[in-house]
Amino acid sequence: MxxxxxxxxxxxxxxxxxxxxxxxxxxxxxxxxxxxxxxxxxxxxxxxxxxxxxxxxxxxxxxxxxxxxxxxxxxxxxxxxxxxxxxxxxxxxxxxxxxxxxxxxxxxxxxxxxxxxxxxxxNDAVAALEAERRWGALQGTDHCAYVTWSTGVGVGLCVDGRVLHGKNGNAGHAGHSFVSDDDGNALCGCGNRGDVEALVAGNSIARRFGQPAPDLFAAAAAGEPQALATTEALCRVMGRMLYNLIATLDLERISLGGSVFWHNRDFLLPRLAAEIDGKLAALTRDAVLVPAGLGERVGDYAALALLD
Ligand SMILES: [Zn+2]
Missing domain, CATH: 3.30.420.40 (ATPase, nucleotide binding domain)
Incomplete structure:
Protein backbone atom coordinates (compact mmCIF):
# COMPACT_ATOMS: atom_id res chain seq x y z
CA MET A 1 0.00 0.00 0.00
CA ASN A 123 7.00 20.82 -3.45
CA ASP A 124 3.21 20.70 -3.84
CA ALA A 125 3.18 22.75 -7.02
CA VAL A 126 5.88 20.53 -8.56
CA ALA A 127 3.92 17.40 -7.59
CA ALA A 128 0.70 18.93 -8.96
CA LEU A 129 2.56 19.75 -12.18
CA GLU A 130 3.52 16.08 -12.46
CA ALA A 131 -0.10 15.04 -11.85
CA GLU A 132 -1.40 17.56 -14.40
CA ARG A 133 1.16 16.30 -16.96
CA ARG A 134 0.12 12.71 -16.30
CA TRP A 135 -3.66 12.92 -15.94
CA GLY A 136 -4.77 16.54 -16.29
CA ALA A 137 -4.61 19.65 -18.46
CA LEU A 138 -0.86 19.50 -19.19
CA GLN A 139 -0.78 16.12 -20.92
CA GLY A 140 1.47 16.20 -23.99
CA THR A 141 3.05 19.58 -23.14
CA ASP A 142 6.81 19.85 -22.62
CA HIS A 143 6.97 23.58 -21.80
CA CYS A 144 4.46 24.25 -19.05
CA ALA A 145 3.74 25.33 -15.51
CA TYR A 146 1.22 24.59 -12.81
CA VAL A 147 0.29 27.58 -10.65
CA THR A 148 -1.68 27.29 -7.43
CA TRP A 149 -3.42 30.40 -6.08
CA SER A 150 -4.53 29.36 -2.63
CA THR A 151 -3.53 30.10 0.99
CA GLY A 152 -0.15 30.76 -0.64
CA VAL A 153 1.02 31.03 -4.25
CA GLY A 154 3.06 28.15 -5.69
CA VAL A 155 4.53 27.28 -9.08
CA GLY A 156 5.84 24.06 -10.66
CA LEU A 157 7.86 24.37 -13.86
CA CYS A 158 8.69 22.09 -16.79
CA VAL A 159 10.94 23.13 -19.67
CA ASP A 160 12.00 20.91 -22.60
CA GLY A 161 10.11 18.04 -20.96
CA ARG A 162 12.15 18.28 -17.74
CA VAL A 163 10.55 19.17 -14.42
CA LEU A 164 12.74 21.77 -12.70
CA HIS A 165 13.94 21.19 -9.11
CA GLY A 166 16.89 23.45 -8.30
CA LYS A 167 19.59 23.22 -5.64
CA ASN A 168 17.27 22.51 -2.68
CA GLY A 169 14.14 21.35 -4.51
CA ASN A 170 12.79 24.90 -4.43
CA ALA A 171 12.55 25.81 -8.13
CA GLY A 172 9.31 27.63 -8.85
CA HIS A 173 8.97 29.88 -5.80
CA ALA A 174 7.76 32.74 -7.98
CA GLY A 175 5.16 33.52 -5.30
CA HIS A 176 8.02 35.16 -3.42
CA SER A 177 9.13 37.27 -6.38
CA PHE A 178 8.42 40.99 -6.65
CA VAL A 179 6.30 42.38 -9.47
CA SER A 180 4.95 45.59 -7.98
CA ASP A 181 5.63 48.27 -5.35
CA ASP A 182 1.93 48.51 -4.59
CA ASP A 183 2.12 47.86 -0.90
CA GLY A 184 5.40 47.54 0.96
CA ASN A 185 3.45 47.03 4.20
CA ALA A 186 2.02 43.65 3.18
CA LEU A 187 4.08 41.10 5.12
CA CYS A 188 4.57 37.67 3.58
CA GLY A 189 5.09 34.71 5.88
CA CYS A 190 8.54 34.36 4.29
CA GLY A 191 9.55 37.73 5.75
CA ASN A 192 9.37 39.66 2.45
CA ARG A 193 7.20 42.74 2.21
CA GLY A 194 5.17 43.26 -0.95
CA ASP A 195 6.04 40.07 -2.83
CA VAL A 196 3.37 38.35 -4.94
CA GLU A 197 2.18 36.09 -2.14
CA ALA A 198 2.08 38.99 0.33
CA LEU A 199 -0.20 40.87 -2.07
CA VAL A 200 -2.59 38.25 -3.48
CA ALA A 201 -2.52 34.94 -1.55
CA GLY A 202 -5.72 33.87 0.20
CA ASN A 203 -4.31 34.58 3.65
CA SER A 204 -3.00 37.97 2.48
CA ILE A 205 -6.35 39.01 1.00
CA ALA A 206 -8.03 38.41 4.34
CA ARG A 207 -5.41 40.45 6.22
CA ARG A 208 -5.09 43.29 3.68
CA PHE A 209 -8.74 43.90 2.94
CA GLY A 210 -10.42 42.74 6.14
CA GLN A 211 -12.64 40.21 4.43
CA PRO A 212 -12.07 36.60 3.36
CA ALA A 213 -11.29 35.99 -0.32
CA PRO A 214 -14.68 34.30 -1.02
CA ASP A 215 -16.57 37.39 0.23
CA LEU A 216 -14.37 39.76 -1.77
CA PHE A 217 -14.82 37.83 -5.03
CA ALA A 218 -18.55 37.42 -4.45
CA ALA A 219 -18.84 41.20 -4.08
CA ALA A 220 -16.76 41.75 -7.22
CA ALA A 221 -18.84 39.28 -9.23
CA ALA A 222 -21.93 41.17 -8.08
CA GLY A 223 -20.44 44.36 -9.51
CA GLU A 224 -19.59 46.16 -6.26
CA PRO A 225 -17.17 48.90 -7.47
CA GLN A 226 -14.64 48.80 -4.61
CA ALA A 227 -14.44 45.00 -4.74
CA LEU A 228 -14.05 45.11 -8.53
CA ALA A 229 -11.16 47.57 -8.25
CA THR A 230 -9.51 45.45 -5.57
CA THR A 231 -9.82 42.20 -7.55
CA GLU A 232 -8.59 43.89 -10.76
CA ALA A 233 -5.49 44.96 -8.81
CA LEU A 234 -5.00 41.39 -7.55
CA CYS A 235 -5.27 40.08 -11.13
CA ARG A 236 -2.68 42.64 -12.28
CA VAL A 237 -0.17 41.27 -9.75
CA MET A 238 -0.88 37.61 -10.52
CA GLY A 239 -1.05 38.29 -14.28
CA ARG A 240 2.40 39.92 -14.20
CA MET A 241 3.83 36.89 -12.43
CA LEU A 242 2.30 34.59 -15.08
CA TYR A 243 3.60 36.79 -17.89
CA ASN A 244 7.08 36.73 -16.32
CA LEU A 245 7.02 32.92 -16.26
CA ILE A 246 6.00 32.75 -19.94
CA ALA A 247 8.59 35.33 -20.97
CA THR A 248 11.39 33.75 -18.95
CA LEU A 249 10.76 30.09 -19.82
CA ASP A 250 8.97 30.25 -23.20
CA LEU A 251 5.99 28.27 -21.87
CA GLU A 252 3.14 27.00 -24.04
CA ARG A 253 0.58 26.29 -21.33
CA ILE A 254 -0.06 27.16 -17.67
CA SER A 255 -2.58 25.15 -15.67
CA LEU A 256 -4.13 26.97 -12.69
CA GLY A 257 -5.61 25.61 -9.50
CA GLY A 258 -5.83 26.36 -5.78
CA SER A 259 -8.87 27.41 -3.78
CA VAL A 260 -8.77 31.14 -4.54
CA PHE A 261 -8.47 30.50 -8.28
CA TRP A 262 -10.74 27.48 -8.46
CA HIS A 263 -13.75 28.97 -6.71
CA ASN A 264 -13.52 32.12 -8.84
CA ARG A 265 -12.12 30.71 -12.08
CA ASP A 266 -14.82 32.07 -14.40
CA PHE A 267 -14.20 35.55 -13.02
CA LEU A 268 -10.40 35.29 -12.87
CA LEU A 269 -9.34 33.43 -16.02
CA PRO A 270 -10.24 36.15 -18.58
CA ARG A 271 -8.80 38.87 -16.36
CA LEU A 272 -5.50 37.00 -15.94
CA ALA A 273 -5.35 36.28 -19.68
CA ALA A 274 -5.86 39.99 -20.36
CA GLU A 275 -2.64 40.74 -18.43
CA ILE A 276 -0.73 38.50 -20.87
CA ASP A 277 -2.44 38.81 -24.25
CA GLY A 278 -0.94 41.49 -26.45
CA LYS A 279 2.34 41.75 -24.54
CA LEU A 280 5.36 40.79 -26.71
CA ALA A 281 3.35 38.60 -29.07
CA ALA A 282 6.34 36.49 -30.19
CA LEU A 283 6.45 35.10 -26.64
CA THR A 284 2.80 35.11 -25.62
CA ARG A 285 0.64 34.33 -28.66
CA ASP A 286 1.15 30.55 -28.40
CA ALA A 287 0.78 30.47 -24.59
CA VAL A 288 -2.53 29.67 -22.94
CA LEU A 289 -3.93 29.68 -19.40
CA VAL A 290 -6.23 26.78 -18.52
CA PRO A 291 -8.02 25.58 -15.37
CA ALA A 292 -6.45 22.51 -13.76
CA GLY A 293 -7.72 19.37 -15.46
CA LEU A 294 -7.83 17.57 -12.10
CA GLY A 295 -9.81 20.42 -10.53
CA GLU A 296 -10.10 20.40 -6.75
CA ARG A 297 -8.54 16.93 -6.51
CA VAL A 298 -5.20 18.04 -7.92
CA GLY A 299 -3.68 18.02 -4.41
CA ASP A 300 -4.61 14.38 -3.80
CA TYR A 301 -3.36 13.24 -7.19
CA ALA A 302 -0.18 15.31 -6.77
CA ALA A 303 1.08 12.98 -4.05
CA LEU A 304 0.01 9.91 -6.04
CA ALA A 305 1.99 11.15 -9.06
CA LEU A 306 5.17 10.97 -6.95
CA LEU A 307 4.91 7.19 -6.49
CA ASP A 308 5.50 5.15 -9.65
ZN1 LIG B 1 7.07 35.65 0.35
Missing amino acids: RACVDIGGTKVAVSLSADSTSPLIGRRSEPTAKTGDNDAVAQQILRLIYQICAEQGIDAASVDRVGVSSAGPFVLRDGLFELATPNICGGIAGPARGLPNNWMTAVLEAPLKQRFSHVRVE
Missing part, protein backbone atom coordinates in the same frame (compact mmCIF):
# COMPACT_ATOMS: atom_id res chain seq x y z
CA ARG A 2 1.05 3.57 -0.53
CA ALA A 3 0.09 6.70 1.40
CA CYS A 4 -0.53 9.98 -0.43
CA VAL A 5 0.00 13.07 1.73
CA ASP A 6 -0.85 16.67 0.86
CA ILE A 7 0.50 19.31 3.27
CA GLY A 8 -0.85 22.82 2.90
CA GLY A 9 -0.67 25.92 5.02
CA THR A 10 -4.29 25.35 6.03
CA LYS A 11 -4.95 21.62 5.80
CA VAL A 12 -3.23 18.24 5.76
CA ALA A 13 -4.91 15.50 3.71
CA VAL A 14 -3.96 11.82 3.62
CA SER A 15 -5.28 9.03 1.36
CA LEU A 16 -4.19 5.47 0.67
CA SER A 17 -3.84 3.73 -2.69
CA ALA A 18 -2.95 0.19 -3.71
CA ASP A 19 -0.91 1.40 -6.71
CA SER A 20 -0.50 4.51 -8.83
CA THR A 21 -3.52 3.70 -11.00
CA SER A 22 -5.96 2.76 -8.21
CA PRO A 23 -8.47 5.19 -6.81
CA LEU A 24 -7.59 6.99 -3.60
CA ILE A 25 -9.27 5.49 -0.57
CA GLY A 26 -10.04 6.58 2.99
CA ARG A 27 -9.25 10.26 2.55
CA ARG A 28 -8.93 12.17 5.81
CA SER A 29 -8.21 15.87 6.15
CA GLU A 30 -7.71 18.16 9.13
CA PRO A 31 -6.21 21.57 9.92
CA THR A 32 -2.40 21.55 9.68
CA ALA A 33 -0.80 21.02 13.11
CA LYS A 34 0.93 24.26 14.15
CA THR A 35 1.39 23.88 17.91
CA GLY A 36 3.75 21.84 20.07
CA ASP A 37 7.17 20.62 18.92
CA ASN A 38 8.37 21.03 15.35
CA ASP A 39 7.66 17.38 14.54
CA ALA A 40 3.92 18.01 15.01
CA VAL A 41 3.12 17.85 11.28
CA ALA A 42 5.04 14.59 10.81
CA GLN A 43 3.31 13.05 13.84
CA GLN A 44 -0.06 14.23 12.49
CA ILE A 45 0.65 12.45 9.17
CA LEU A 46 1.60 9.20 10.94
CA ARG A 47 -1.56 9.36 13.08
CA LEU A 48 -3.79 9.99 10.03
CA ILE A 49 -2.25 7.04 8.15
CA TYR A 50 -2.87 4.74 11.13
CA GLN A 51 -6.45 6.04 11.51
CA ILE A 52 -7.26 5.39 7.84
CA CYS A 53 -5.76 1.89 8.05
CA ALA A 54 -7.90 1.14 11.12
CA GLU A 55 -11.07 2.48 9.44
CA GLN A 56 -10.44 0.60 6.20
CA GLY A 57 -9.38 -2.66 7.85
CA ILE A 58 -5.89 -2.41 6.30
CA ASP A 59 -2.79 -3.70 8.09
CA ALA A 60 -0.71 -0.57 8.76
CA ALA A 61 2.45 -2.62 8.25
CA SER A 62 1.48 -3.03 4.58
CA VAL A 63 1.97 0.71 3.97
CA ASP A 64 5.58 1.03 2.82
CA ARG A 65 5.64 3.90 0.32
CA VAL A 66 4.75 7.50 1.08
CA GLY A 67 4.48 10.38 -1.38
CA VAL A 68 4.40 13.81 0.22
CA SER A 69 3.31 16.84 -1.74
CA SER A 70 3.97 19.85 0.49
CA ALA A 71 3.92 23.60 0.56
CA GLY A 72 7.54 24.77 0.51
CA PRO A 73 10.15 25.99 0.65
CA PHE A 74 12.30 23.18 1.97
CA VAL A 75 15.66 23.08 3.64
CA LEU A 76 17.91 20.03 3.55
CA ARG A 77 19.37 18.83 6.86
CA ASP A 78 21.69 15.83 6.55
CA GLY A 79 20.17 15.22 3.11
CA LEU A 80 16.59 15.04 4.44
CA PHE A 81 13.83 17.54 3.69
CA GLU A 82 12.45 19.80 6.41
CA LEU A 83 9.70 22.34 5.85
CA ALA A 84 10.54 26.04 6.00
CA THR A 85 7.00 26.91 4.99
CA PRO A 86 5.97 30.49 5.81
CA ASN A 87 2.35 29.59 6.52
CA ILE A 88 3.34 26.78 8.93
CA CYS A 89 6.60 27.86 10.60
CA GLY A 90 5.93 30.94 12.74
CA GLY A 91 9.59 31.63 13.56
CA ILE A 92 10.43 32.75 10.00
CA ALA A 93 8.53 36.04 9.88
CA GLY A 94 8.30 36.36 13.67
CA PRO A 95 5.37 37.15 15.99
CA ALA A 96 3.93 39.84 13.64
CA ARG A 97 2.73 37.06 11.34
CA GLY A 98 0.54 35.64 14.12
CA LEU A 99 1.26 31.88 13.87
CA PRO A 100 1.05 29.93 17.16
CA ASN A 101 4.64 28.58 17.11
CA ASN A 102 8.23 29.79 16.75
CA TRP A 103 9.46 27.00 14.48
CA MET A 104 12.16 27.91 11.97
CA THR A 105 11.58 24.53 10.29
CA ALA A 106 9.27 21.55 10.70
CA VAL A 107 10.99 18.16 10.45
CA LEU A 108 9.29 15.93 7.90
CA GLU A 109 11.31 13.36 5.99
CA ALA A 110 13.38 12.04 8.92
CA PRO A 111 10.42 10.90 11.11
CA LEU A 112 8.66 9.36 8.09
CA LYS A 113 11.83 7.53 6.99
CA GLN A 114 12.01 5.90 10.43
CA ARG A 115 8.72 4.17 9.65
CA PHE A 116 8.45 3.78 5.84
CA SER A 117 10.96 2.23 3.44
CA HIS A 118 10.32 4.70 0.59
CA VAL A 119 9.53 8.38 1.14
CA ARG A 120 9.45 10.98 -1.64
CA VAL A 121 8.90 14.64 -0.80
CA GLU A 122 8.23 17.28 -3.45
Whole structure:
Protein backbone atom coordinates (compact mmCIF):
# COMPACT_ATOMS: atom_id res chain seq x y z
CA MET A 1 0.00 0.00 0.00
CA ARG A 2 1.05 3.57 -0.53
CA ALA A 3 0.09 6.70 1.40
CA CYS A 4 -0.53 9.98 -0.43
CA VAL A 5 0.00 13.07 1.73
CA ASP A 6 -0.85 16.67 0.86
CA ILE A 7 0.50 19.31 3.27
CA GLY A 8 -0.85 22.82 2.90
CA GLY A 9 -0.67 25.92 5.02
CA THR A 10 -4.29 25.35 6.03
CA LYS A 11 -4.95 21.62 5.80
CA VAL A 12 -3.23 18.24 5.76
CA ALA A 13 -4.91 15.50 3.71
CA VAL A 14 -3.96 11.82 3.62
CA SER A 15 -5.28 9.03 1.36
CA LEU A 16 -4.19 5.47 0.67
CA SER A 17 -3.84 3.73 -2.69
CA ALA A 18 -2.95 0.19 -3.71
CA ASP A 19 -0.91 1.40 -6.71
CA SER A 20 -0.50 4.51 -8.83
CA THR A 21 -3.52 3.70 -11.00
CA SER A 22 -5.96 2.76 -8.21
CA PRO A 23 -8.47 5.19 -6.81
CA LEU A 24 -7.59 6.99 -3.60
CA ILE A 25 -9.27 5.49 -0.57
CA GLY A 26 -10.04 6.58 2.99
CA ARG A 27 -9.25 10.26 2.55
CA ARG A 28 -8.93 12.17 5.81
CA SER A 29 -8.21 15.87 6.15
CA GLU A 30 -7.71 18.16 9.13
CA PRO A 31 -6.21 21.57 9.92
CA THR A 32 -2.40 21.55 9.68
CA ALA A 33 -0.80 21.02 13.11
CA LYS A 34 0.93 24.26 14.15
CA THR A 35 1.39 23.88 17.91
CA GLY A 36 3.75 21.84 20.07
CA ASP A 37 7.17 20.62 18.92
CA ASN A 38 8.37 21.03 15.35
CA ASP A 39 7.66 17.38 14.54
CA ALA A 40 3.92 18.01 15.01
CA VAL A 41 3.12 17.85 11.28
CA ALA A 42 5.04 14.59 10.81
CA GLN A 43 3.31 13.05 13.84
CA GLN A 44 -0.06 14.23 12.49
CA ILE A 45 0.65 12.45 9.17
CA LEU A 46 1.60 9.20 10.94
CA ARG A 47 -1.56 9.36 13.08
CA LEU A 48 -3.79 9.99 10.03
CA ILE A 49 -2.25 7.04 8.15
CA TYR A 50 -2.87 4.74 11.13
CA GLN A 51 -6.45 6.04 11.51
CA ILE A 52 -7.26 5.39 7.84
CA CYS A 53 -5.76 1.89 8.05
CA ALA A 54 -7.90 1.14 11.12
CA GLU A 55 -11.07 2.48 9.44
CA GLN A 56 -10.44 0.60 6.20
CA GLY A 57 -9.38 -2.66 7.85
CA ILE A 58 -5.89 -2.41 6.30
CA ASP A 59 -2.79 -3.70 8.09
CA ALA A 60 -0.71 -0.57 8.76
CA ALA A 61 2.45 -2.62 8.25
CA SER A 62 1.48 -3.03 4.58
CA VAL A 63 1.97 0.71 3.97
CA ASP A 64 5.58 1.03 2.82
CA ARG A 65 5.64 3.90 0.32
CA VAL A 66 4.75 7.50 1.08
CA GLY A 67 4.48 10.38 -1.38
CA VAL A 68 4.40 13.81 0.22
CA SER A 69 3.31 16.84 -1.74
CA SER A 70 3.97 19.85 0.49
CA ALA A 71 3.92 23.60 0.56
CA GLY A 72 7.54 24.77 0.51
CA PRO A 73 10.15 25.99 0.65
CA PHE A 74 12.30 23.18 1.97
CA VAL A 75 15.66 23.08 3.64
CA LEU A 76 17.91 20.03 3.55
CA ARG A 77 19.37 18.83 6.86
CA ASP A 78 21.69 15.83 6.55
CA GLY A 79 20.17 15.22 3.11
CA LEU A 80 16.59 15.04 4.44
CA PHE A 81 13.83 17.54 3.69
CA GLU A 82 12.45 19.80 6.41
CA LEU A 83 9.70 22.34 5.85
CA ALA A 84 10.54 26.04 6.00
CA THR A 85 7.00 26.91 4.99
CA PRO A 86 5.97 30.49 5.81
CA ASN A 87 2.35 29.59 6.52
CA ILE A 88 3.34 26.78 8.93
CA CYS A 89 6.60 27.86 10.60
CA GLY A 90 5.93 30.94 12.74
CA GLY A 91 9.59 31.63 13.56
CA ILE A 92 10.43 32.75 10.00
CA ALA A 93 8.53 36.04 9.88
CA GLY A 94 8.30 36.36 13.67
CA PRO A 95 5.37 37.15 15.99
CA ALA A 96 3.93 39.84 13.64
CA ARG A 97 2.73 37.06 11.34
CA GLY A 98 0.54 35.64 14.12
CA LEU A 99 1.26 31.88 13.87
CA PRO A 100 1.05 29.93 17.16
CA ASN A 101 4.64 28.58 17.11
CA ASN A 102 8.23 29.79 16.75
CA TRP A 103 9.46 27.00 14.48
CA MET A 104 12.16 27.91 11.97
CA THR A 105 11.58 24.53 10.29
CA ALA A 106 9.27 21.55 10.70
CA VAL A 107 10.99 18.16 10.45
CA LEU A 108 9.29 15.93 7.90
CA GLU A 109 11.31 13.36 5.99
CA ALA A 110 13.38 12.04 8.92
CA PRO A 111 10.42 10.90 11.11
CA LEU A 112 8.66 9.36 8.09
CA LYS A 113 11.83 7.53 6.99
CA GLN A 114 12.01 5.90 10.43
CA ARG A 115 8.72 4.17 9.65
CA PHE A 116 8.45 3.78 5.84
CA SER A 117 10.96 2.23 3.44
CA HIS A 118 10.32 4.70 0.59
CA VAL A 119 9.53 8.38 1.14
CA ARG A 120 9.45 10.98 -1.64
CA VAL A 121 8.90 14.64 -0.80
CA GLU A 122 8.23 17.28 -3.45
CA ASN A 123 7.00 20.82 -3.45
CA ASP A 124 3.21 20.70 -3.84
CA ALA A 125 3.18 22.75 -7.02
CA VAL A 126 5.88 20.53 -8.56
CA ALA A 127 3.92 17.40 -7.59
CA ALA A 128 0.70 18.93 -8.96
CA LEU A 129 2.56 19.75 -12.18
CA GLU A 130 3.52 16.08 -12.46
CA ALA A 131 -0.10 15.04 -11.85
CA GLU A 132 -1.40 17.56 -14.40
CA ARG A 133 1.16 16.30 -16.96
CA ARG A 134 0.12 12.71 -16.30
CA TRP A 135 -3.66 12.92 -15.94
CA GLY A 136 -4.77 16.54 -16.29
CA ALA A 137 -4.61 19.65 -18.46
CA LEU A 138 -0.86 19.50 -19.19
CA GLN A 139 -0.78 16.12 -20.92
CA GLY A 140 1.47 16.20 -23.99
CA THR A 141 3.05 19.58 -23.14
CA ASP A 142 6.81 19.85 -22.62
CA HIS A 143 6.97 23.58 -21.80
CA CYS A 144 4.46 24.25 -19.05
CA ALA A 145 3.74 25.33 -15.51
CA TYR A 146 1.22 24.59 -12.81
CA VAL A 147 0.29 27.58 -10.65
CA THR A 148 -1.68 27.29 -7.43
CA TRP A 149 -3.42 30.40 -6.08
CA SER A 150 -4.53 29.36 -2.63
CA THR A 151 -3.53 30.10 0.99
CA GLY A 152 -0.15 30.76 -0.64
CA VAL A 153 1.02 31.03 -4.25
CA GLY A 154 3.06 28.15 -5.69
CA VAL A 155 4.53 27.28 -9.08
CA GLY A 156 5.84 24.06 -10.66
CA LEU A 157 7.86 24.37 -13.86
CA CYS A 158 8.69 22.09 -16.79
CA VAL A 159 10.94 23.13 -19.67
CA ASP A 160 12.00 20.91 -22.60
CA GLY A 161 10.11 18.04 -20.96
CA ARG A 162 12.15 18.28 -17.74
CA VAL A 163 10.55 19.17 -14.42
CA LEU A 164 12.74 21.77 -12.70
CA HIS A 165 13.94 21.19 -9.11
CA GLY A 166 16.89 23.45 -8.30
CA LYS A 167 19.59 23.22 -5.64
CA ASN A 168 17.27 22.51 -2.68
CA GLY A 169 14.14 21.35 -4.51
CA ASN A 170 12.79 24.90 -4.43
CA ALA A 171 12.55 25.81 -8.13
CA GLY A 172 9.31 27.63 -8.85
CA HIS A 173 8.97 29.88 -5.80
CA ALA A 174 7.76 32.74 -7.98
CA GLY A 175 5.16 33.52 -5.30
CA HIS A 176 8.02 35.16 -3.42
CA SER A 177 9.13 37.27 -6.38
CA PHE A 178 8.42 40.99 -6.65
CA VAL A 179 6.30 42.38 -9.47
CA SER A 180 4.95 45.59 -7.98
CA ASP A 181 5.63 48.27 -5.35
CA ASP A 182 1.93 48.51 -4.59
CA ASP A 183 2.12 47.86 -0.90
CA GLY A 184 5.40 47.54 0.96
CA ASN A 185 3.45 47.03 4.20
CA ALA A 186 2.02 43.65 3.18
CA LEU A 187 4.08 41.10 5.12
CA CYS A 188 4.57 37.67 3.58
CA GLY A 189 5.09 34.71 5.88
CA CYS A 190 8.54 34.36 4.29
CA GLY A 191 9.55 37.73 5.75
CA ASN A 192 9.37 39.66 2.45
CA ARG A 193 7.20 42.74 2.21
CA GLY A 194 5.17 43.26 -0.95
CA ASP A 195 6.04 40.07 -2.83
CA VAL A 196 3.37 38.35 -4.94
CA GLU A 197 2.18 36.09 -2.14
CA ALA A 198 2.08 38.99 0.33
CA LEU A 199 -0.20 40.87 -2.07
CA VAL A 200 -2.59 38.25 -3.48
CA ALA A 201 -2.52 34.94 -1.55
CA GLY A 202 -5.72 33.87 0.20
CA ASN A 203 -4.31 34.58 3.65
CA SER A 204 -3.00 37.97 2.48
CA ILE A 205 -6.35 39.01 1.00
CA ALA A 206 -8.03 38.41 4.34
CA ARG A 207 -5.41 40.45 6.22
CA ARG A 208 -5.09 43.29 3.68
CA PHE A 209 -8.74 43.90 2.94
CA GLY A 210 -10.42 42.74 6.14
CA GLN A 211 -12.64 40.21 4.43
CA PRO A 212 -12.07 36.60 3.36
CA ALA A 213 -11.29 35.99 -0.32
CA PRO A 214 -14.68 34.30 -1.02
CA ASP A 215 -16.57 37.39 0.23
CA LEU A 216 -14.37 39.76 -1.77
CA PHE A 217 -14.82 37.83 -5.03
CA ALA A 218 -18.55 37.42 -4.45
CA ALA A 219 -18.84 41.20 -4.08
CA ALA A 220 -16.76 41.75 -7.22
CA ALA A 221 -18.84 39.28 -9.23
CA ALA A 222 -21.93 41.17 -8.08
CA GLY A 223 -20.44 44.36 -9.51
CA GLU A 224 -19.59 46.16 -6.26
CA PRO A 225 -17.17 48.90 -7.47
CA GLN A 226 -14.64 48.80 -4.61
CA ALA A 227 -14.44 45.00 -4.74
CA LEU A 228 -14.05 45.11 -8.53
CA ALA A 229 -11.16 47.57 -8.25
CA THR A 230 -9.51 45.45 -5.57
CA THR A 231 -9.82 42.20 -7.55
CA GLU A 232 -8.59 43.89 -10.76
CA ALA A 233 -5.49 44.96 -8.81
CA LEU A 234 -5.00 41.39 -7.55
CA CYS A 235 -5.27 40.08 -11.13
CA ARG A 236 -2.68 42.64 -12.28
CA VAL A 237 -0.17 41.27 -9.75
CA MET A 238 -0.88 37.61 -10.52
CA GLY A 239 -1.05 38.29 -14.28
CA ARG A 240 2.40 39.92 -14.20
CA MET A 241 3.83 36.89 -12.43
CA LEU A 242 2.30 34.59 -15.08
CA TYR A 243 3.60 36.79 -17.89
CA ASN A 244 7.08 36.73 -16.32
CA LEU A 245 7.02 32.92 -16.26
CA ILE A 246 6.00 32.75 -19.94
CA ALA A 247 8.59 35.33 -20.97
CA THR A 248 11.39 33.75 -18.95
CA LEU A 249 10.76 30.09 -19.82
CA ASP A 250 8.97 30.25 -23.20
CA LEU A 251 5.99 28.27 -21.87
CA GLU A 252 3.14 27.00 -24.04
CA ARG A 253 0.58 26.29 -21.33
CA ILE A 254 -0.06 27.16 -17.67
CA SER A 255 -2.58 25.15 -15.67
CA LEU A 256 -4.13 26.97 -12.69
CA GLY A 257 -5.61 25.61 -9.50
CA GLY A 258 -5.83 26.36 -5.78
CA SER A 259 -8.87 27.41 -3.78
CA VAL A 260 -8.77 31.14 -4.54
CA PHE A 261 -8.47 30.50 -8.28
CA TRP A 262 -10.74 27.48 -8.46
CA HIS A 263 -13.75 28.97 -6.71
CA ASN A 264 -13.52 32.12 -8.84
CA ARG A 265 -12.12 30.71 -12.08
CA ASP A 266 -14.82 32.07 -14.40
CA PHE A 267 -14.20 35.55 -13.02
CA LEU A 268 -10.40 35.29 -12.87
CA LEU A 269 -9.34 33.43 -16.02
CA PRO A 270 -10.24 36.15 -18.58
CA ARG A 271 -8.80 38.87 -16.36
CA LEU A 272 -5.50 37.00 -15.94
CA ALA A 273 -5.35 36.28 -19.68
CA ALA A 274 -5.86 39.99 -20.36
CA GLU A 275 -2.64 40.74 -18.43
CA ILE A 276 -0.73 38.50 -20.87
CA ASP A 277 -2.44 38.81 -24.25
CA GLY A 278 -0.94 41.49 -26.45
CA LYS A 279 2.34 41.75 -24.54
CA LEU A 280 5.36 40.79 -26.71
CA ALA A 281 3.35 38.60 -29.07
CA ALA A 282 6.34 36.49 -30.19
CA LEU A 283 6.45 35.10 -26.64
CA THR A 284 2.80 35.11 -25.62
CA ARG A 285 0.64 34.33 -28.66
CA ASP A 286 1.15 30.55 -28.40
CA ALA A 287 0.78 30.47 -24.59
CA VAL A 288 -2.53 29.67 -22.94
CA LEU A 289 -3.93 29.68 -19.40
CA VAL A 290 -6.23 26.78 -18.52
CA PRO A 291 -8.02 25.58 -15.37
CA ALA A 292 -6.45 22.51 -13.76
CA GLY A 293 -7.72 19.37 -15.46
CA LEU A 294 -7.83 17.57 -12.10
CA GLY A 295 -9.81 20.42 -10.53
CA GLU A 296 -10.10 20.40 -6.75
CA ARG A 297 -8.54 16.93 -6.51
CA VAL A 298 -5.20 18.04 -7.92
CA GLY A 299 -3.68 18.02 -4.41
CA ASP A 300 -4.61 14.38 -3.80
CA TYR A 301 -3.36 13.24 -7.19
CA ALA A 302 -0.18 15.31 -6.77
CA ALA A 303 1.08 12.98 -4.05
CA LEU A 304 0.01 9.91 -6.04
CA ALA A 305 1.99 11.15 -9.06
CA LEU A 306 5.17 10.97 -6.95
CA LEU A 307 4.91 7.19 -6.49
CA ASP A 308 5.50 5.15 -9.65
ZN1 LIG B 1 7.07 35.65 0.35
